[in-house]
Amino acid sequence: MAIHNRPLCLLALLLLVGALALPFLSHAPNRLISGQPVPLWTLGSGAWLVLLPGLALLAGPFLPQRRRTVGLLALAALLLLVGLVHAAALGAELLAQDAGRAARTSFGAGFWVMALAAVLALADLVARAGPGPVLRLVIGLAAALPILAMVLSGHLDQLSILKEYANRADQFQAALLRHAVIVLAALLPTLAFGVPLGVLAHRRRRLGASILSGLNLVQTVPSIAIFGLLIAPLSALATLVPAARALGISGIGLAPAVIALTLYSLLPIVRNTAAGLAQVPASAIDAARGMGMTRRQVFWKVEAPLALPVFLSGLRITVVQAIGLAAVAALIGAGGLGAIMFQGLFSNALDLILLGALPIIAFAALADALFKAAVDLSKRGSA
Amino acid sequence: MIEFRNITKTFNAVTVIEGLNLIVERGEFCVLIGPSGSGKSTILRMINRLIEHSAGEIRFAGEPIRSFAPEVLRRRIGYAIQSVGLFPHWTVEANIATVPRLLGWDAARIEARIAELMALLGLDAARFRTAYPHQLSGGQQQRVGVARALAADPDVLLMDEPFGALDPITRDSLQAEMRRIHAETGKTIVFVTHDMDEALRLASRVVILDKGRIVQSATPRELLHAPANDFVREFLGKDDYGLKLLSVETAGAHMRREDSGAVAEAVREQDSLRLALSHMVALKTDRLGVEDSTGRRVGLLLLADIVT
Ligand SMILES: Nc1ncnc2c1ncn2[C@@H]1O[C@H](COP(=O)(O)OP(=O)(O)O)[C@@H](O)[C@H]1O
Numbered sequence A: 001m002a003i004h005n006r007p008l009c010l011l012a013l014l015l016l017v018g019a020l021a022l023p024f025l026s027h028a029p030n031r032l033i034s035g036q037p038v039p040l041w042t043l044g045s046g047a048w049l050v051l052l053p054g055l056a057l058l059a060g061p062f063l064p065q066r067r068r069t070v071g072l073l074a075l076a077a078l079l080l081l082v083g084l085v086h087a088a089a090l091g092a093e094l095l096a097q098d099a100g101r102a103a104r105t106s107f108g109a110g111f112w113v114m115a116l117a118a119v120l121a122l123a124d125l126v127a128r129a130g131p132g133p134v135l136r137l138v139i140g141l142a143a144a145l146p147i148l149a150m151v152l153s154g155h156l157d158q159l160s161i162l163k164e165y166a167n168r169a170d171q172f173q174a175a176l177l178r179h180a181v182i183v184l185a186a187l188l189p190t191l192a193f194g195v196p197l198g199v200l201a202h203r204r205r206r207l208g209a210s211i212l213s214g215l216n217l218v219q220t221v222p223s224i225a226i227f228g229l230l231i232a233p234l235s236a237l238a239t240l241v242p243a244a245r246a247l248g249i250s251g252i253g254l255a256p257a258v259i260a261l262t263l264y265s266l267l268p269i270v271r272n273t274a275a276g277l278a279q280v281p282a283s284a285i286d287a288a289r290g291m292g293m294t295r296r297q298v299f300w301k302v303e304a305p306l307a308l309p310v311f312l313s314g315l316r317i318t319v320v321q322a323i324g325l326a327a328v329a330a331l332i333g334a335g336g337l338g339a340i341m342f343q344g345l346f347s348n349a350l351d352l353i354l355l356g357a358l359p360i361i362a363f364a365a366l367a368d369a370l371f372k373a374a375v376d377l378s379k380r381g382s383a
Numbered sequence B: 001m002i003e004f005r006n007i008t009k010t011f012n013a014v015t016v017i018e019g020l021n022l023i024v025e026r027g028e029f030c031v032l033i034g035p036s037g038s039g040k041s042t043i044l045r046m047i048n049r050l051i052e053h054s055a056g057e058i059r060f061a062g063e064p065i066r067s068f069a070p071e072v073l074r075r076r077i078g079y080a081i082q083s084v085g086l087f088p089h090w091t092v093e094a095n096i097a098t099v100p101r102l103l104g105w106d107a108a109r110i111e112a113r114i115a116e117l118m119a120l121l122g123l124d125a126a127r128f129r130t131a132y133p134h135q136l137s138g139g140q141q142q143r144v145g146v147a148r149a150l151a152a153d154p155d156v157l158l159m160d161e162p163f164g165a166l167d168p169i170t171r172d173s174l175q176a177e178m179r180r181i182h183a184e185t186g187k188t189i190v191f192v193t194h195d196m197d198e199a200l201r202l203a204s205r206v207v208i209l210d211k212g213r214i215v216q217s218a219t220p221r222e223l224l225h226a227p228a229n230d231f232v233r234e235f236l237g238k239d240d241y242g243l244k245l246l247s248v249e250t251a252g253a254h255m256r257r258e259d260s261g262a263v264a265e266a267v268r269e270q271d272s273l274r275l276a277l278s279h280m281v282a283l284k285t286d287r288l289g290v291e292d293s294t295g296r297r298v299g300l301l302l303l304a305d306i307v308t
């Protein structure tokens, strides 16, 4: 039998290992005791029937990768992913029937390995089928929305991660909002300074080289070090200037987080603004000037729209990076989902870590998908 | 229409144009030709102030060009370049409409003008109006480039080696279009090339440049019959000099006003003797009929009349 898709072959192997050799869930009578492994086959037919699309993926590597086949396999990977969550929920409900209220059911290694394999298979197959930007977004939503619906409908309530959520719903919602505030607050100065700096870097090549090497240097400093370095000057500022204190500026909290995030975010914005402008055809600019466009018209009608795709891919990097970095900012008291994550880390509560980390990953993935679609759409006409 | 008075241009203390005096009359098809680096593009771009001259005065329509705001001047002067420079993110119609939009024409007038220009340049409006530049061939792109340059009905058209990057067949047909457009619109055209055949074919006047100076300024016929010096002779070439001579003579001017009904093949009055000779060689004959633009026979052309 010929193998037509090597990556998928490896992922199918991973699926088998995850399904047969690793515990699907882990169950403990209460959160202080470490969990007992729960294999997939002990969960009853209801749970593993939803994993049948996985069989298609096992056959997938041996089928010729025609567009239609690849599309169907991608659908199978998508169904498997949703099915895994559903199966975990069913399993948790089953285990909850003969256990106390304090019992905890969490995802086991088998779940994670299969979920990872399903996500990677979906990514590989979608890349092979090469759908347009809008269809790609739809596929992403088709995976995310059923899972979100399960979360909201209470179907997953017996899983420990949602029990952790139920215990601190208010804290979670505040953290979510705070996370978004940190990212958006950093994005505003990043755009306000980054775009003009990028234009400047494009127009003055030598100055641009120094700006970029400076920003590159910032990127090499670990984020935790930047946060630390900002504490002293900002506390000094807050002590010396009452107005700064009145604005809520202090050595820890939102101010240093936003400043640090801005410093990191500048590089991709400045670099991609300059790179976007640099790849605008010189002949188009010459023609635009020669036909009597003013400098401003040349910039807004010709240079800016032609630089937009590259700029947007810089913005994509910036936003995804900022969503991740904002988690680290929790260490200096900025709050956000990172605070929940670290709380779990320090109290050795895996489910709490997940409660902080999974939404961060989901947000980063969502931002990534949205900006990728925006980049593709902005390229129309100039392929 | 355009007048250079003692123009000098220096780039960083290097003089590239020195003491240039040149008058381009209204309706002239003036071709600037010279080796690479002789200053052709610099001269052209000084007219629409993409390059500012260093000394002297350039006049456009009787006024010094510095009395116009650069944008106002440029919107009155069409501009087409070798690399075309179409805006890749705009459709063909949006590209053509560039200057009319800058001038604030109303939508109906722009619509009508786009249709008119696409017809003039032989572009199928149904197919190409809403196409993007990357969907067009090189020749089609340059047709759009020329249409865009003509869009606001400018007084003057500047063209910098517009057909230099095209294959010979496409170039040939675009040269024919330019001749026709010049004849139909009477526009003043300043055209840069380094191809002598193109210059002889298109120009009402050829200006030969070397190192930023005018070596000779003459009609194609004058140039061929009385080259000013060895540089010009060199530039005209030795091997096909005779053919160049034939290329500036028309069949109409050398035919006999005799009945040619007995001769099957014919050329047109305005065709060059070079073309006529080529046909004779290909057809192995020493005579061709001559017809006018309506296809009516008006004379007879003999090989002997071409050669003498
Ligand atoms: N922006 C510029 N800066 C410096 N030198 C230039 C510039 N533009 C043109 N030149 C010089 O001027 C001379 C004429 O150039 P150009 O007008 O482009 O010649 P052509 O179009 O005949 O090939 C060349 O020697 C060229 O190197």
Ligand SMILES: [Mg+2]
Pocket (backbone or CB within 6 Å): B040, B041, B042
């Ligand atoms: Mg040139």
